Amino acid sequence: MSEKxxxxxxxxxxxxxxxxxxxxxxxxxLIITIIAKFGSAEDLGIYSLGLALTAPIVLFFSFQLxxxxxxxxxxxxxxxxxxxxRILHLTLSYVVIIPIAIIYSNDSVTxxxxxxxxxxKYVESLSDICMGYFQKQSRIDLIxxxxxxxxxxxxxxxxxxxxxxxxxxxxxxxxxIVMVLRLVLYDIKHLKPFTKVSPVFGRSSLKLMKMxxxxxxxxxxxxxNTNIPRYFLDYYSSIEEVGIYSALYYVLIxxxxxxxxxxxxxxxxxxNAYNQKGRKAFTNVxxxxxxxxxxxxxxxxxxxxxxxxxxxxxxxxxxxxxxxNSFIIISFSLLFGFLSAFLNLSVISARLIRIQxxxxxxxxxxxxxxxxxxxxxxxxxxxxxxxxxxxxxQFFLYLVLLLYIIRRxxxxxxx
Numbered sequence: 001m002s003e004k005x006x007x008x009x010x011x012x013x014x015x016x017x018x019x020x021x022x023x024x025x026x027x028x029x030l031i032i033t034i035i036a037k038f039g040s041a042e043d044l045g046i047y048s049l050g051l052a053l054t055a056p057i058v059l060f061f062s063f064q065l066x067x068x069x070x071x072x073x074x075x076x077x078x079x080x081x082x083x084x085x086r087i088l089h090l091t092l093s094y095v096v097i098i099p100i101a102i103i104y105s106n107d108s109v110t111x112x113x114x115x116x117x118x119x120x121k122y123v124e125s126l127s128d129i130c131m132g133y134f135q136k137q138s139r140i141d142l143i144x145x146x147x148x149x150x151x152x153x154x155x156x157x158x159x160x161x162x163x164x165x166x167x168x169x170x171x172x173x174x175x176x177i178v179m180v181l182r183l184v185l186y187d188i189k190h191l192k193p194f195t196k197v198s199p200v201f202g203r204s205s206l207k208l209m210k211m212x213x214x215x216x217x218x219x220x221x222x223x224x225n226t227n228i229p230r231y232f233l234d235y236y237s238s239i240e241e242v243g244i245y246s247a248l249y250y251v252l253i254x255x256x257x258x259x260x261x262x263x264x265x266x267x268x269x270x271x272n273a274y275n276q277k278g279r280k281a282f283t284n285v286x287x288x289x290x291x292x293x294x295x296x297x298x299x300x301x302x303x304x305x306x307x308x309x310x311x312x313x314x315x316x317x318x319x320x321x322x323x324x325n326s327f328i329i330i331s332f333s334l335l336f337g338f339l340s341a342f343l344n345l346s347v348i349s350a351r352l353i354r355i356q357x358x359x360x361x362x363x364x365x366x367x368x369x370x371x372x373x374x375x376x377x378x379x380x381x382x383x384x385x386x387x388x389x390x391x392x393x394q395f396f397l398y399l400v401l402l403l404y405i406i407r408r409x410x411x412x413x414x415x
Contacts, residue, residue: 020144020151025254027151029315032250034159035168036243036316043168044243046110049234050117050172052227053104054097058121060220061093062086063212064348066132071271071349077204079133079191084199085208086129090122109169116172123179130187133195135267146186153178214353221360225390228367229383232375245380247316248327249387255300255334256341262292263341270342271349274405283406286346293338304331329384336388336395343398350405359401363394 035044069082101114127146134142157178162171191197233241266289273282304311308324308331347356367390374382 016141016144016148018144020146020148024147024151025256027155029250029254030155031158031162032247033315034162035171036247036320038163039166039168041240041243043166044246045234045239045241046113046243047168047172048230048242048246049110049239050113052230053100053114054118054121056220056223056227057096057100058090058093058118058125059223060216061089061096062125062128062216062219063089063209064215064219065089065208065212066128066135067267067345067348068208068212068215069129069132070135070267071345072136077208078200079195080198080200081204082129082132082208083126083197084201085205086126087199088201088205089209090125094118094122112169113172116169116176120172120176120179123176123183127179127183127187130183130191133191137194138268142190146182146190149186150178150182153181211353214357215348217357218353218360221357221364225360225364225367225394228364228371229375229386232371233380233383236376237379241380244320244323245326245383247320248312248323248330248380248384251300251304251327251331252334252337256337259293259296259338259341262289263345266342267345267349270345274346274349279406282346286342286402286406289342289345290339293342294335297335297338300334301331304328323380326381326384329381329388333388333391336391340391340395340398343395343402346402346405347398350408352401352405355401359394359397362397363390366390366393 032044035047063085065082065086069077069079097114097118101111101118104114105111131143131146134140154175157174158171161174162168165171188197229245230242233245266285270282270285270289273285305328308327309321312320312324312327344356347353367386370386370389371383374386376382378385
């Protein structure tokens with residue numbers, strides 16, 4: 001089984017993974033651009049708000065099983081157990097989303113979008129657990145291809161529907177179709193030759209829930225941390241400003257896709273360095289990936305500093321060019337996001353999972369405090385600063401935790 005996986009060259013894996021993630025990132029950016037140029041900031045705001053309300057719930061009930069699976073070097077659970085657990089957990093998430101959609105708004109369009117987006121995230125998370133198995137086996141080429149096909153289909157189906165109808169409900173319905181096609185025709189199909197795909201329920205689902213609960217809380221708090229500025233903008237300003245901020249913020253989402261191929265390879269490598277090698281090897285592998293994070297950030301950030309107005313005009317139109325200062329501040333937070341992504345892998349590999357919710361909770365409290373004051377006074381510009389401050393605090397706490405892990409590893413090796 002593993003021989004088939006390991007037969008693919010690293011260069012080919014990286015090429016497919018990087019290419020797939022670039023296409024996917026561009027496709028997501030194109031959808032945001034299409035809505036901004038052919039529709040309205042209100043549609044973009046409603047679309048973003050639907051994501052902001054459903055993502056924290058689905059992320060919590062996903063319990064980061066993908067990362068647990070990818071770093072499961074001891075094979076504690078089979079893929080079928082992970083898959084069964086994911087289905088059960090996601091079903092619980094949708095049970096929570098339904099009353100939230102009913103309570104949050106009396107508007108039928110908003111309710112429909114929340115419910116549809118919940119289904120989109122449900123199916124997307126089923127694909128996510130498949131990606132975890134590919135990641136564990138270092139088959140990031142399959143992950144890249146999955147992202148590639150998803151990106152192409154998203155632009156074709158969702159883009160065409162919105163340009164032709166300018167109906168956001170029909171467009172999100174098209175996105176749901178894309179997610180189902182990707183899961184059935186690619187992800188599951190390519191898993192079958194290597195492992196059993198049929199889900200297994202029972203005690204394993206509860207054990208995985210118990211193991212992943214701290215990570216679920218971490219993801220929930222982290223997602224709330226990301227979306228709190230949108231909630232404040234919706235409350236203090238308008239749904240249009242939610243859409244504008246989301247368009248500016250999307251540079252983070254798109255840019256994260258560029259480091260995803262490396263982070264996918266990093267997870268098993270960091271886990272192996274921690275479990276099978278000494279303190280020096282674990283420290284060196286962290287230095288390598290953190291250095292990569294800094295270089296990747298500079299490649300993205302330098303053009304934004306000098307050409308932010310031009311970039312915003314080309315992508316979203318002249319109406320967005322006046323938000324260059326906010327765009328630069330949001331883009332700078334990429335540095336701390338990139339670094340935290342790799343530090344997070346080290347923390348999970350060391351299985352210090354219970355500490356993570358507290359780190360994200362502190363960052364979220366910072367976002368609440370800064371968001372409350374800054375967004376009420378400065379709108380989108382305040383939201384950008386709130387994001388930057390929160391990301392820096394989160395990175396600093398993860399760095400302290402990494403230093404603790406390295407020190408503990410040194411003490412273990414001394415005995």
